[in-house]
Amino acid sequence: MGVCGYFPSDIDDEVLISYTGGVSDELLENLLYLTEKKLNQIEASLKVKKKVFNILVEVFQNIYHHQFYNEERLKNALGNNKVHLLIKRTEKGYLIIAGNLVDRSSVDAIRSRIDTVNRMNREEIKKAYREQLGSGYLSKRGGAGLGMIDIVRKAGQKIEYSFKESTNDFSFFSFKVNVSI
Amino acid sequence: MKSFYLEPTPKTPKIHFDCTNGQFELSGRSIPENSIEFYQPVLDWLDECLNSSGIAILFHVQLEYFNTSSSKCIVEIFRKLEQISKEGREVHVKWHYEEEDEDMFESGEDFKEIVHLPIELVMMKEES
Numbered sequence: 001m002g003v004c005g006y007f008p009s010d011i012d013d014e015v016l017i018s019y020t021g022g023v024s025d026e027l028l029e030n031l032l033y034l035t036e037k038k039l040n041q042i043e044a045s046l047k048v049k050k051k052v053f054n055i056l057v058e059v060f061q062n063i064y065h066h067q068f069y070n071e072e073r074l075k076n077a078l079g080n081n082k083v084h085l086l087i088k089r090t091e092k093g094y095l096i097i098a099g100n101l102v103d104r105s106s107v108d109a110i111r112s113r114i115d116t117v118n119r120m121n122r123e124e125i126k127k128a129y130r131e132q133l134g135s136g137y138l139s140k141r142g143g144a145g146l147g148m149i150d151i152v153r154k155a156g157q158k159i160e161y162s163f164k165e166s167t168n169d170f171s172f173f174s175f176k177v178n179v180s181i
Numbered sequence: 182m183k184s185f186y187l188e189p190t191p192k193t194p195k196i197h198f199d200c201t202n203g204q205f206e207l208s209g210r211s212i213p214e215n216s217i218e219f220y221q222p223v224l225d226w227l228d229e230c231l232n233s234s235g236i237a238i239l240f241h242v243q244l245e246y247f248n249t250s251s252s253k254c255i256v257e258i259f260r261k262l263e264q265i266s267k268e269g270r271e272v273h274v275k276w277h278y279e280e281e282d283e284d285m286f287e288s289g290e291d292f293k294e295i296v297h298l299p300i301e302l303v304m305m306k307e308e309s
Contacts, residue, residue, distance in 0.1 A: 025214070033191070046281040046307075050246070054284065057212050057248050064214050126291075133252055134295040146249035154284055 014042055016087040016094075023067060023083045032060050035087055042089060045181070051154050052094045052179050056087070058147045059098050066102045070170075084174070093181045099174035107163055107171050113148050114175070118158045125153045155179050182233050185226045194244065196223055200230040205240040207258075211251040220254035227261050237271035238262060243305075244285070252288070259296040266298055274300040280307050 016038040019031060036053055043049045063083055084099035102110065120128060129149045152159055161175035182200040189195035189209040198205045213219045240262065247255065259274070266272040276292065278285035289302045 029192075046279060047283060050282055051284060054246060057246065061212075061214060061248055061250070126287075130291050130294055133256060133291060146252065150249045 012091065014089040016042075016089065017085055018088075019085045020082055022081060023063070025064060025068065028060055028064055028067075031085065032056060048094075048179065048181055052096075055096060055151050055154055055177065055179060058151050059096060062147055063098060063100050066100055066173075070101075070103055089181075092178060094179040095176065096179070097174070097176045099172060101166055101170040102173045104169045104171050107173070110148075110173065111161075111163070113145075114159050114161055117149050117152045120152075122153075122156070125149060129153055151177055182230055185223055185230075187223075193219055194247075198223065198227065198230065200234050201236070203234075203236040203238045205238060206243070207255075208241070208243040208245075210245050211247040211255075213248075213251070216248070216250040216254050220251070220257070224254070224257055224261070227258065231261060231265050235270065238265075238273070240272070240274045241277065242274065243277040247288075255292070256295060259292060259298055263296045263298050272298060274298055275303050276300050277303045277305055279305050 017031060017035045023031075035056060039049055039052055043052070067083070081101055084097070086095070086097040088095050117125065117128070129146065132146050132149065148159065155177050157178050157180070159175050159177050161173065164172040164174075166172045184199040184201070185196060186198075187193070187196040192210060192213050194207055194209040194211045196207055211219075242255075262272045262274070276289035278289060286302060286304075289300060293300045293302075
């Protein structure tokens, strides 16, 4: 394999960001701005640009909360504590793939939250979103319970996800969402 | 009572609430990780302002982006205004959105549905 073989072979795809590694809050912030700059360069439609960025904000926020809420314990997960991010524009739209460790005890809650939203149609999602927004609930971590509903609502497509057992008390959570163009 | 003012940052909005003339503005980006921490001071200030003055309120919201955790705090601000509006105070909200930004338009509709306040959706034409 020549050196060129290291580059992605599908040249029609435009990669906005591809990252694997540890993160700090500052690094996450920089990754978000970098992605936004790239998005500004390649996307002409304000509507699509805002949709994608909005979803990214929620995706990054999810990662942030799982990372820093469990910061002390995650130190024990050693080399396994890597965040994966891949955002690219394909023929079908913007593909957003993210993976990170989450507390094993929150797996069921995440699963049921996504499954519930995935089963809803557009009107049901809107209704659920409004109910959740109107209820006074806000978790200690500042989570509004709205992230996943918001992502599915804005993307207009279901979330694909999976969990993989990891070390100690953590599971590796990965998910994928597409924003049509 | 002095006005409440915060400079915008890449993650937090400009907030300018003037208690003497009733002009409130929330604009820019509201995507902080911890929105409660960010909004608590303005919520506290708002209680004091609304208690100390009976002036009519005109609230301009012109957000470019906001995250879901901020949306809860925005509801809190609206709830406080809803309360004084019920008590007979004149309150008017202008929710500005860019012409192409249908998600921001829908967000305005969400808030209209959730709180009982006159929220006017104002379309901003693209600058050409």
